[in-house]
Amino acid sequence: MVKATFSIGSLLLLACGSGSETGPDARIEADAVIFFDAALSFDAGPQFPEPGFGVISGDCDVLDDELTQSEPSIIVSAFDFEQGYVDADQDMLTAGGQQILEEGTAGGSSVLSEVFAFEILKRCESARLLKTETTISYDVEGKLTDFLAEIDARKIGVSVTRAVGFPFDDPYELSQASELLQGKLSDILESTANVSDEDRWQKQILGILAYAPEHAEVLQEAWMALDAKTRADTVVHIIVTNGDDDFIYCNGPCP
Numbered sequence: 001m002v003k004a005t006f007s008i009g010s011l012l013l014l015a016c017g018s019g020s021e022t023g024p025d026a027r028i029e030a031d032a033v034i035f036f037d038a039a040l041s042f043d044a045g046p047q048f049p050e051p052g053f054g055v056i057s058g059d060c061d062v063l064d065d066e067l068t069q070s071e072p073s074i075i076v077s078a079f080d081f082e083q084g085y086v087d088a089d090q091d092m093l094t095a096g097g098q099q100i101l102e103e104g105t106a107g108g109s110s111v112l113s114e115v116f117a118f119e120i121l122k123r124c125e126s127a128r129l130l131k132t133e134t135t136i137s138y139d140v141e142g143k144l145t146d147f148l149a150e151i152d153a154r155k156i157g158v159s160v161t162r163a164v165g166f167p168f169d170d171p172y173e174l175s176q177a178s179e180l181l182q183g184k185l186s187d188i189l190e191s192t193a194n195v196s197d198e199d200r201w202q203k204q205i206l207g208i209l210a211y212a213p214e215h216a217e218v219l220q221e222a223w224m225a226l227d228a229k230t231r232a233d234t235v236v237h238i239i240v241t242n243g244d245d246d247f248i249y250c251n252g253p254c255p
Contacts, residue, residue: 006084009114012216013220017177022119023212025101029203031162032098038089041147046126048060048061048123048124049103049120049123049124049150050123050124051123052092052093052094052119052123053085053089053092053093053119053214054080054081054082054116054214055079055080055082056077056078056079056080056123056124057077057080058075058076058077058240059075059076059077059079059124060077060120060123060124060125061124061251062075062124062125063075063152063235064152064254066235067151067152067154067156067202067203067235068154068202068203069233070233071233072228072231072232072233072235072236073224073235073236074220074233074235074236074237075093075236075237075238075239076216076220076237076238076239076240077087077120077237077238077239077240078239078240078241078242078247079116079120079125079241079242080167080242080243081237081241081242081243081244081245082243082245082248083243083244084244084245084246085112086126086247091222093119093128094118094122094123095116095178096118096122096127096128096129096149097115097118097119097122098127099118099129100114100115100118100132101115103132103133103134103135103215104107104132104134104218105132105134105146107134110161110162112158112247112248113161113162113207113209113248114133114146114147114160114250116144116209116239117149117158117160117209117237117239118149118158119205120207120237120239121149121151121158121205121237125151125152126151127149127150127151127156128150128151129149129151129200129217130147130148130149130150130155130206131147131148131199132146132147133145133146134200136148136195136199136225137155137195137196137199138191138194138196138200139192139194139195140194140196141194141198142190142191142193142194143187143190143194143197143235144159144191145157145158145159145188145189145192146158146159146189147202148161148199151154152205154200154201154202155198155201155202156199156201156202156203156204156205157191157192157195157203157204157205158206158207158208159178159184159187159188159191159199159204159205160207160208160209160241161184161207161208161209162176162208162210162211162248162249163176163180163191163208163209163210163215163216163238164210164211164215164249168211168249168254171214172212172214172215172218173218174218174222175177175207175214176222177218177219177221177222178222178225178226180208180219180222180228181219181222181236182217182226184208184239185206185226185230185231185232186222186230186236188204188206188232188234189230191204192204194228202236203233203235205215205234205235205236205237206210206234206236206237206238208234208236208237208239208243209239209248209249210238210239210240210241210242211241211245212240212242213240215240216238218242219236219238220238223236231253235246
């Protein structure tokens with residue numbers, strides 16, 4: 001199975017960091033900063049993305065006004081997996097990721113997609129897991145949100161899905177992306193209306209694990225065409241997966 005190489009530039013992403021000049025002039029400038037005043041202390045703060053299983057690129061440490069404004073927003077990141085995840089790698093996950101893995105989901109085979117949707121939020125946005133899917137309280141039975149997290153001292157609901165067709169390497173059509181977004185964003189509106197006050201979130205994030213960069217491009221096009229009522233104020237987080245990512249989409253090796 002051959003997948004296209006992910007290109008941040010091709011998706012017009014905001015990069016997590018920027019390159020620096022090299023050569024003698026750049027070194028002199030760096031030395032000048034280091035020795036400007038030995039009495040001053042400099043705290044660089046958290047470095048994003050934090051280390052963990054898989055390499056993160058694309059939008060990272062970017063959620064700010066998106067968590068409070070009433071408009072929808074969309075960000076695009078990527079996970080590159082040099083090797084597939086196996087049970088022995090559990091210690092490389094964050095504490096929240098391990099908790100989601102251990103407590104499971106309300107059904108289906110999507111637990112690892114939920115795990116890695118949380119992993120990228122923890123490693124890029126310092127998210128803290130509050131509750132997993134089966135422990136969130138609702139006043140009315142209906143659609144469920146996959147987990148409840150805290151980001152920047154705000155309760156955020158997170159729903160997770162996967163953008164992939166079959167056969168997996170076939171082109172991902174606009175109609176498929178539109179149907180996926182329409183359904184999941186509608187589910188988010190329902191779960192937001194039904195959640196109990198004790199777990200009420202300020203905003204929801206829809207995390208979409210996308211099989212290839214082309215899937216992400218089609219998802220963005222489909223999202224732009226949605227009506228305002230469906231998009232609401234949800235943050236759509238597209239997460240392209242590259243490398244040995246069969247474990248996200250299949251129970252074992254993909255066909």
